[in-house]
Amino acid sequence: MLIPDDLVYAETHEWVRVDADGMLAVGITDFGQEQLGPLVYVDMPAVGSAVRRGGECGIVESNKTASDLHAPVDGEILAVNEALVDAPDAVNGAPYAQWIFKLKPDVPFSADGFLDAAAYLKLIA
Amino acid sequence: MSNVIKSNGFTNESLEWDAWLDVITLEQASQDQIKVLEESNPKAKTSDYYLFLAHQPDILRQRSAAFNAIMYAPGGLSRAERELGSLVVSRINGCVYCASVHAQRFEQLAKRSDTVQQVFDNPHGAGVDAREKAIARFSAELTEQPDAIDAAKIAALKEVGLTDLEVLDLIHSIAIFAWANRLMLNLGEPVFADGRPAE
Numbered sequence: 001m002l003i004p005d006d007l008v009y010a011e012t013h014e015w016v017r018v019d020a021d022g023m024l025a026v027g028i029t030d031f032g033q034e035q036l037g038p039l040v041y042v043d044m045p046a047v048g049s050a051v052r053r054g055g056e057c058g059i060v061e062s063n064k065t066a067s068d069l070h071a072p073v074d075g076e077i078l079a080v081n082e083a084l085v086d087a088p089d090a091v092n093g094a095p096y097a098q099w100i101f102k103l104k105p106d107v108p109f110s111a112d113g114f115l116d117a118a119a120y121l122k123l124i125a
Numbered sequence: 126m127s128n129v130i131k132s133n134g135f136t137n138e139s140l141e142w143d144a145w146l147d148v149i150t151l152e153q154a155s156q157d158q159i160k161v162l163e164e165s166n167p168k169a170k171t172s173d174y175y176l177f178l179a180h181q182p183d184i185l186r187q188r189s190a191a192f193n194a195i196m197y198a199p200g201g202l203s204r205a206e207r208e209l210g211s212l213v214v215s216r217i218n219g220c221v222y223c224a225s226v227h228a229q230r231f232e233q234l235a236k237r238s239d240t241v242q243q244v245f246d247n248p249h250g251a252g253v254d255a256r257e258k259a260i261a262r263f264s265a266e267l268t269e270q271p272d273a274i275d276a277a278k279i280a281a282l283k284e285v286g287l288t289d290l291e292v293l294d295l296i297h298s299i300a301i302f303a304w305a306n307r308l309m310l311n312l313g314e315p316v317f318a319d320g321r322p323a324e
């Protein structure tokens with residue numbers, strides 16, 4: 001199970017990467033994609049939309065089930081990974097390379113309230 | 126999961142499905158059968174439905190490709206509305222298993238179960254607003270009397286806001302369940318996880 005050390009994690013199985021410009025990239029974890037199985041559909045938030053921490057902002061679906069995506073912080077959606085529209089299962093092959101959306105946080109990101117790799121491993125163990 | 130709904134023999138509870146005929150065994154399956162199972166569904170290797178359909182791997186492969194293209198193609202009709210169409214068809218055709226699966230998926234996507242209760246009670250009048258009602262009514266009509274669909278019935282969908290692409294997606298979603306329901310209804314039966322019959 002891949003759990004990179006340089007990311008932080010939400011209990012809802014999203015990973016968050018803080019880019020050099022302070023923007024956040026968000027995807028689903030290796031554990032999350034494995035629980036879902038091969039993705040067949042990704043519904044992403046509208047670029048420019050405002051999101052609130054913990055709020056639902058998309059859906060990932062497999063033939064087995066559907067799961068909501070949650071915003072890690074308050075902010076504005078800057079971009080979505082359009083490649084996933086036609087190839088949602090790319091997430092299964094590379095869950096940490098395939099960000100789903102990027103957002104501009106309303107305030108500089110703080111890792112408080114998120115899990116580091118060790119804590120996330122404990123969560124899913 | 127949302128509250129359990131039971132009405133007219135239908136339920137939104139999770140069900141399993143037992144085949145009446147022999148399914149393939151993984152130990153004796155060909156490489157192609159294993160491959161198509163892995164392509165079809167995360168649960169395929171433990172599902173009687175897929176293990177039976179895998180007797181004909183080429184047909185299962187085509188079925189899964191068509192199903193995914195129809196139900197999950199980007200753009201067009203929303204996922205929840207495709208599930209609603211499929212749910213209505215399954216309710217009218219009497220497919221308790223399919224109705225259960227697609228009721229649950231509708232609830233996951235729409236974040237509510239009121240329409241599911243309505244479909245189980247009376248699919249012809251289901252829907253919480255004009256758009257949902259039109260989708261449910263059309264799904265019922267196309268299922269019960271496909272030769273009675275005419276331009277006026279298509280126009281009724283467009284009057285509540287469906288685009289041409291959404292109409293096409295809806296018809297595909299209804300049509301593929303004419304197939305899916307007949308497979309499920311005639312090759313086995315739905316059961317609860319503890320083995321009790323679900324019908």
